Every structure is written in C-alpha cells, then in structure tokens.
Amino acid sequence: MSKCYxxxxxxxxxxxxxxxxxxxxxxxxxxxxIFRASDPNxxxxxxxxxxxxxxxxxxxxxxxxxxxxKQANIEQPDAIxxxxxxxxxxxxxxxxxxxxxxxxxxxxxxxxxxxxxxxVGGQIALGLKCKAYNVxxxxxxxxxxSAIIDAQLMLDEQPxxxxxxxxxxxxxxxxxxxxxxxxxxxxxxxxxxxxxxxTTTGTIASEGATFMVIGNEDTTNNIAEIVDVEIKYSAxxxxxxxxILEFIARNDLEITAIDAIVLGNNGDHSFDHYYQELxxxxxxxxxxxxxxxxxxxxxxxxxxxxxxxxxIFEYKNVPDVLRLNDKKSQEHKNILIxxxxxxxxxxxxxxxxx
Amino acid sequence: xxxxxEELKEKIIDQLSLExxxxxxxxxxxxxxxxxxxxxxxxxxxxxxxxxxxxxxxxTDPKEGKAIFQSVQVMADYITKHRTK
Numbered sequence: 001m002s003k004c005y006x007x008x009x010x011x012x013x014x015x016x017x018x019x020x021x022x023x024x025x026x027x028x029x030x031x032x033x034i035f036r037a038s039d040p041n042x043x044x045x046x047x048x049x050x051x052x053x054x055x056x057x058x059x060x061x062x063x064x065x066x067x068x069x070k071q072a073n074i075e076q077p078d079a080i081x082x083x084x085x086x087x088x089x090x091x092x093x094x095x096x097x098x099x100x101x102x103x104x105x106x107x108x109x110x111x112x113x114x115x116x117x118x119x120v121g122g123q124i125a126l127g128l129k130c131k132a133y134n135v136x137x138x139x140x141x142x143x144x145x146s147a148i149i150d151a152q153l154m155l156d157e158q159p160x161x162x163x164x165x166x167x168x169x170x171x172x173x174x175x176x177x178x179x180x181x182x183x184x185x186x187x188x189x190x191x192x193x194x195x196x197x198x199t200t201t202g203t204i205a206s207e208g209a210t211f212m213v214i215g216n217e218d219t220t221n222n223i224a225e226i227v228d229v230e231i232k233y234s235a236x237x238x239x240x241x242x243x244i245l246e247f248i249a250r251n252d253l254e255i256t257a258i259d260a261i262v263l264g265n266n267g268d269h270s271f272d273h274y275y276q277e278l279x280x281x282x283x284x285x286x287x288x289x290x291x292x293x294x295x296x297x298x299x300x301x302x303x304x305x306x307x308x309x310x311x312i313f314e315y316k317n318v319p320d321v322l323r324l325n326d327k328k329s330q331e332h333k334n335i336l337i338x339x340x341x342x343x344x345x346x347x348x349x350x351x352x353x354x
Numbered sequence: 355x356x357x358x359x360e361e362l363k364e365k366i367i368d369q370l371s372l373e374x375x376x377x378x379x380x381x382x383x384x385x386x387x388x389x390x391x392x393x394x395x396x397x398x399x400x401x402x403x404x405x406x407x408x409x410x411x412x413x414t415d416p417k418e419g420k421a422i423f424q425s426v427q428v429m430a431d432y433i434t435k436h437r438t439k
Binding site: 048049051052053102105106107108109110113 | 369370371372373374392396399400403406407
C-alpha cells in the first residue's frame with residue numbers, strides 16, 4: 001500500500017477548533033444532550049451569493065476543506081472524497097416538511113438539490129471549479145474511514161496526487177428528536193464534561209466537519225502518516241481485541257509501541273464496554289484519550305480523532321481534557337484510533353508522526 | 355400596488371434566502387437577474403413556485419418568466435392582472 005501523509009487538516013466542531021495556534025486550550029461546556037457546532041466566520045470562506053442556499057453541513061464542509069487546503073498549501077486537489085452518515089439532514093427535513101404541509105404541491109428546487117448526501121462534495125468542487133474524481137461514502141460511523149480507504153487506493157494508482165478527504169454531519173431538529181425517542185441520544189440533560197460518569201443509555205449528539213489533504217509525496221510539510229485503516233461492520237468485544245492485536249502486528253508493532261490510544265467513548269452505558277475492555281486489558285499501560293465529551297457523537301465524529309492525533313504530533317502536547325487515565329507518554333510517534341457506533345461499524349487506524 | 359410591491363420584496367427575500375438584503379435595498383425597477391439582485395436560474399424556478407403558491411398564477415411556459423421577472427415592479431403589475439388568490 002502506498003504511503004499516505006496528512007498535509008493539512010481542519011475541523012469544525014462544538015469546540016473552538018478553528019482558532020489558529022490553539023490546541024483545545026479553551027473548552028466550551030454544554031448542559032444539554034444535543035448541541036450545535038461552534039461557527040467560524042463562514043463569510044471569510046464562502047461568497048454570500050453561494051452561502052444563502054447552504055445548510056450548516058455545507059457551510060462547515062466547504063469552510064473546513066478550504067482551511068485544510070490552505071494548511072497544505074494546495075489550491076486544487078486531484079480528488080474530493082467525502083463521508084457522511086446522514087448527509088444534509090436540515091434540507092432533507094425541510095423538503096419533507098414542505099411535501100407534508102403543502103400537500104405535495106409547490107416543491108422548490110433548492111431544498112431538493114441541497115438535500116442529497118453528496119451536496120457537500122459537490123459544493124466544494126463548484127467553489128474550487130474542480131472537475132476531478134468526486135465521491136461521497138455513506139457508511140454510518142465508518143463513512144469517513146471509507147473515504148480514507150478510497151483515497152489510499154487512489155494514491156496507489158495515481159502517485160503524487162493530493163486528495164481531499166472529509167467527514168461531515170449536521171444536526172436537524174426533527175430527526176434529532178427521533179434519536180432521543182429511540183434512545184440513541186440521552187433523554188436527560190447532561191453536562192458534557194461529565195459524560196463518562198453517566199449510567200444511562202444513549203449519548204450526546206452534535207455535528208461537525210473534519211477535512212484533510214492527503215498525498216503520498218514525502219515532503220517536510222507532512223504532519224502525520226496514516227499508516228493503516230481497517231473497518232468492520234459487526235464484532236464482539238473479544239473479536240475487536242483480536243482484530244486490534246492483528247492490526248498492530250501486521251504493521252510490525254507491539255502494543256508497547258503505541259504511545260497513545262484515542263477512543264470513542266460516548267457515555268452510552270450499553271456500548272461503552274467495548275472501549276472499557278480495551279482500557280482495562282490490552283491498553284491498561286497505554287496513554288488513553290477520548291474526545292466525544294467535547295464534540296458529541298455523530299457518524300463522522302471519529303474524523304476528529306485524526307485531528308487530535310495530528311495536533312499531538314504538531315504541538316508535542318496532550319491537553320488534560322482529553323485524558324482517560326494518568327499514563328503519559330514522553331514522546332508520541334504511534335497513535336492508535338479505535339471507534340464504533342452502538343456496537344457496529346468499528347474502525348481502527350494507526351497514525352504515525354512524520 | 356405599493357403594498358403589493360413591499361409584500362413581494364419580503365416574499366422574495368424569504369423564499370430566496372437573501373440573508374443580507376433588506377426590503378429597502380431593492381429598488382422597484384432594479385433588474386432581478388444579472389446586475390441587479392444577481393439572481394440565477396434556480397431562483398427563477400423558486401419565483402415560479404412563489405407565483406403559484408402565493409398568488410395562484412401558474413406559468414405553463416417557464417420562458418414567460420423572463421419577461422415577468424424583469425423587476426419587482428413588473429412582477430407586481432403581472433400579479434395584479436393575473437392573480438387568482
């Protein structure tokens with residue numbers, strides 16, 4: 001498999017993660033089970049005429065992609081590959097509501113055009129006038145990882161390409177309420193920074209966009225290498241432990257070589273045991289980090305773990321707010337990422353410092 | 355007529371999500387497309403739906419829109435003559 005380097009990365013989340021020269025120094029706390037992403041000044045990145053039709057997912061995606069391109073010092077990517085679990089939910093809801101309330105009459109084109117899952121990838125391409133390969137993966141909690149795997153395959157076939165890869169999901173009023181009703185989101189209001197002390201089922205929901213530019217050219221501007229990514233639809237805790245051991249071994253490493261593991265604990269009492277088992281067994285002596293108490297859960301939340309890994313390499317520092325245990329690595333070279341959503345759509349990834 | 359023109363401006367701003375534009379920013383005779391408000395072909399489709407939903411005017415030939423959507427004033431004149439609600 002071709003080398004895969006992160007040249008630029010940006011993330012818009014419920015935390016002020018777009019503030020330059022900061023790595024989670026300021027934290028926003030929430031006392032609710034559903035919270036919105038913190039908005040950067042979108043007008044700096046999107047023309048007003050284009051922005052008026054954009055839902056939040058599109059605005060976040062277009063802005064994060066431009067920030068990543070800027071960091072990578074690249075104007076035109078050779079491909080745009082996005083992942084989203086739920087796509088443009090806000091405009092989908094508005095479109096469906098119009099069908100319902102206007103008795104299937106007077107349907108307008110804008111909401112329909114903007115409600116498809118590949119709207120974000122399309123709007124990025126339109127903004128950049130980029131006619132290159134453009135694909136969107138809709139694979140629940142492994143949507144972002146599916147996009148990375150596609151990019152890795154493309155880098156094998158077309159070396160020296162620069163590929164834009166991103167994950168986007170947004171909150172929408174009605175479908176978010178459904179997630180409370182079916183128990184995916186906690187019914188009670190909860191302080192996000194105390195998420196893991198919760199003993200109830202469900203999690204806290206939010207939204208965000210993380211974009212990165214990846215390529216296989218070995219340059220001094222590279223921040224991190226995505227060494228390997230694996231996805232699996234369904235697995236028991238024991239199977240995941242076995243998979244992670246095999247994953248580490250096939251990359252010629254031992255567990256002791258993992259300097260930190262970034263886990264996707266989301267406070268759901270019914271499913272966090274996957275993470276807890278890893279914390280208490282394979283990685284009991286490893287630095288353990290988590291992030292969903294800061295940015296909430298959504299189908300492409302795991303993309304933020306890549307942002308965290310990259311920032312750790314860049315800043316040579318781990319903010320205490322990410323820590324799950326008191327183990328601290330002197331140096332970070334290999335960072336493992338593990339995530340799943342409600343016991344399904346597992347992903348394992350290995351990042352290495354460049 | 356003046357009331358209809360103001361109402362139309364409000365509906366256009368709302369329907370087309372012209373976030374940074376106020377009613378007072380739109381001159382009655384400003385062209386809606388091109389140099390004026392800078393609307394595009396998707397907006398034209400939105401305006402066709404607006405005419406039908408709000409005023410009961412059904413444009414059977416979308417090419418008619420080119421003449422009707424010249425400006426807010428021209429739209430208001432057309433609505434006055436053809437409205438069914």
